[in-house]
Amino acid sequence: MFEYNWWINGILDLSVGYKVLAVLLMTQITILSVTLYLHRHSAHNSLDLHPVLKHFFRFWLWLTTAQNTKEWTAIHRKHHAKCETEDDPHSPVVKGLKTVLWQGAELYRNEAENTETLNRYGQRTPEDWIERNLYSRFRMSGIAIMAVIDLLFFGLAGITIWAIQMLWIPLFAAGVINGLGHAWGYRNFECKDAATNISPWGVFIGGEELHNNHHTYPNSAKLSVKPWEFDIGWFWIRVFSTLGLAKARHVAPIAVKDSNKQELDMESIKAIIHHRFHVLSEYHQNVMLPVIKEQKAKMQLQERRQFKRARKLLTREPRLVKSCESNRIALMLEQNAMIKTIYEKSHELQEIWKNHPGSRIPEKLNAMMEWCREAEQSGIAALEDFAAQLKSYSLTSAR
Numbered sequence: 001m002f003e004y005n006w007w008i009n010g011i012l013d014l015s016v017g018y019k020v021l022a023v024l025l026m027t028q029i030t031i032l033s034v035t036l037y038l039h040r041h042s043a044h045n046s047l048d049l050h051p052v053l054k055h056f057f058r059f060w061l062w063l064t065t066a067q068n069t070k071e072w073t074a075i076h077r078k079h080h081a082k083c084e085t086e087d088d089p090h091s092p093v094v095k096g097l098k099t100v101l102w103q104g105a106e107l108y109r110n111e112a113e114n115t116e117t118l119n120r121y122g123q124r125t126p127e128d129w130i131e132r133n134l135y136s137r138f139r140m141s142g143i144a145i146m147a148v149i150d151l152l153f154f155g156l157a158g159i160t161i162w163a164i165q166m167l168w169i170p171l172f173a174a175g176v177i178n179g180l181g182h183a184w185g186y187r188n189f190e191c192k193d194a195a196t197n198i199s200p201w202g203v204f205i206g207g208e209e210l211h212n213n214h215h216t217y218p219n220s221a222k223l224s225v226k227p228w229e230f231d232i233g234w235f236w237i238r239v240f241s242t243l244g245l246a247k248a249r250h251v252a253p254i255a256v257k258d259s260n261k262q263e264l265d266m267e268s269i270k271a272i273i274h275h276r277f278h279v280l281s282e283y284h285q286n287v288m289l290p291v292i293k294e295q296k297a298k299m300q301l302q303e304r305r306q307f308k309r310a311r312k313l314l315t316r317e318p319r320l321v322k323s324c325e326s327n328r329i330a331l332m333l334e335q336n337a338m339i340k341t342i343y344e345k346s347h348e349l350q351e352i353w354k355n356h357p358g359s360r361i362p363e364k365l366n367a368m369m370e371w372c373r374e375a376e377q378s379g380i381a382a383l384e385d386f387a388a389q390l391k392s393y394s395l396t397s398a399r
Contacts, residue, residue, distance in 0.1 A: 010155035019154060023161050027168045028206075030064045033057040034072075034173055035206035035233045036246075042069055042125060043076040046221040047237065050245040058126070062135050062142035063149075065169050069131070071112040074122035078111070079178075080218055081121070083193040084319075089117075090178045093194050097183045104174030172205050181211035188225055189216040189277040190284070190317040200229045207231035216277050217252035225252055255279070257392035264372060264391050269365045271393035273353045279390070283346055284315040286389075287382045291342050307332055314343055342383060345375060 014022065037057035040047040049057075061067050075089050084093045089111040092100040100107065111117055135142075143166060150158030150165075176198070185196030195215035202209040202223060210223040210231055217225075224231035240246035255278035261268065272279055292310050299307065313321070313329055321329070333340040352367045368390070375387035 008155045010151070010153045010158060012153050014154065019157055019161065022154070023164055026064070026161075026165060029060060030165065030168055031172070031206040031208075032233070032236060033061050034065075034169060035208055036236065037061070038067070038069065038072045039076065039208070040221050040233070040237075042073045044219050045124075046219050046248065046250045048247040048249055049240075053240065053245045058131075058135065062139075063146040064143065064165050066139045066143050067169070068112070068136055068139065070118060070122040070125040070127075073125050074118045074120070075108060075111045077121040078117050080215070083195075083215070084182075090174070092179050092182045097179055100182075101175045101179035104178050105170035108170075108174055173208070177205060177208045177211060181208070185212070187212045189213070189281055190315065191216045191277070192317055192319055194320055197229075200226070202229070202231045202233065207233035213252070219250045220252040221248035222251045253278075255282075256394050257389065258394045259392060261392045261394065264365065264369050266361055266365060267395060268391055268393050269361055269368055271395045272368065272390060273364070274395060275393065276350075276353050279393070280346075280350065282389075283349065283386060287380075287386050288315055288342050288346065290382050291380065292339060295336055295339055303335070306335070310339075314339070315346075318347075338380060341378060341380060345371070345378075345383060 012018075036047065037049065037054060038061070041049050041054070058069065061069075078087070079089055079091075082088045084091050086094060088094060090100050090104055090107045095107070143162075146165065147158075147162045150162040152158070154161050180198055181196060182194045183196070185198045186200075187196055189212060191212065193215055195212045197212045198209040200210075207223045207230075208214070210225075210229060213225045213229070214220070214223050221237060222231060222234045224234060237246050237248060241248070253275055255271075255275035289311055292307070292314065296304050296307055296310070310332055313325055314332070316325075329343075333343055348371060352364055352371065372387040372390060375383045378384065
């Protein structure tokens with residue numbers, strides 16, 4: 001028999017330190033369930049999961065979040081489809097960072113009541129017997145059972161442990177990722193929305209910290225892109241793959257160059273379009289930033305002040321540029337011909353793959369050849385070197 005005080009310390013009778021470890025373990029399983037099952041598997045179809053693993057994640061989410069697969073999937077898909085617009089369920093750009101950060105769960109619940117969202121974006125989600133008769137029908141029963149389990153195993157501390165579990169996803173997923181992940185951090189790629197990487201090491205929130213990478217390549221099962229970045233979700237995918245429980249369907253492409261290629265050809269243009277985010281990132285890093293730095297060094301103090309934050313403004317995705325910033329950009333371009341040239345060439349480069357999606361590859365190739373010819377005659381060394389590098393792009397993808 002358990003001693004009389006088992007209800008105070010719980011059946012396990014753990015020390016405070018072990019209870020903290022138990023909380024971290026359980027909340028990390030919840031995060032893993034969200035990022036692998038709901039996000040990468042269900043919403044984006046970038047990951048295949050073994051039926052046993054899928055159902056474990058569904059069961060655990062029922063116990064710890066009361067979230068419905070169809071609702072979560074539909075809301076997230078709509079977020080990508082309508083990102084940073086009035087129809088985005090949780091855009092801090094539109095609704096304000098404070099609102100999304102602290103009321104993210106409420107925004108989720110409000111959108112979950114939109115039947116149009118569920119019908120349009122909730123396709124290919126579980127509608128089996130257990131979903132209809134347990135998970136959806138008795139949604140709150142799961143978290144009630146978890147409360148009993150926590151009290152039974154952890155005693156009075158189980159009340160606090162259960163509360164932390166219930167707050168974990170609303171705070172870190174609905175609040176931090178959907179809020180800070182569109183407002184604070186660094187950007188590897190200038191995707192069309194404001195998504196940022198909160199940290200290069202995605203450990204605490206399942207790798208979801210790498211949000212800019214994800215919005216650039218939403219169908220990639222791997223969220224890390226740069227060599228110094230780490231996605232713990234991808235680590236677990238590799239573990240489960242070794243055990244035969246998971247298989248990545250898609251991963252972000254890796255831009256590869258062939259030093260032997262000296263001319264633009266059909267393969268070059270296909271590779272450039274396929275790796276366009278990498279190409280644009282390299283253009284910003286190897287052309288725009290060095291030229292801006294060089295030109296600012298030649299300016300008088302008063303002129304340099306006018307070019308404050310020029311790096312960020314001139315490389316920003318046009319959709320994210322505010323009207324007041326547009327005026328500053330226009331003034332900078334008017335005052336410096338070389339910076340104007342590299343800025344315009346950046347946008348001309350994007351036009352080749354952005355505004356003519358229906359154009360045939362030969363037409364895009366001709367446009368790229370003309371772009372390179374003009375770049376090589378610009379007299380700007382960094383731009384000439386970049387044009388030469390474009391010829392070396394080859395088709396490949398990460399595995």
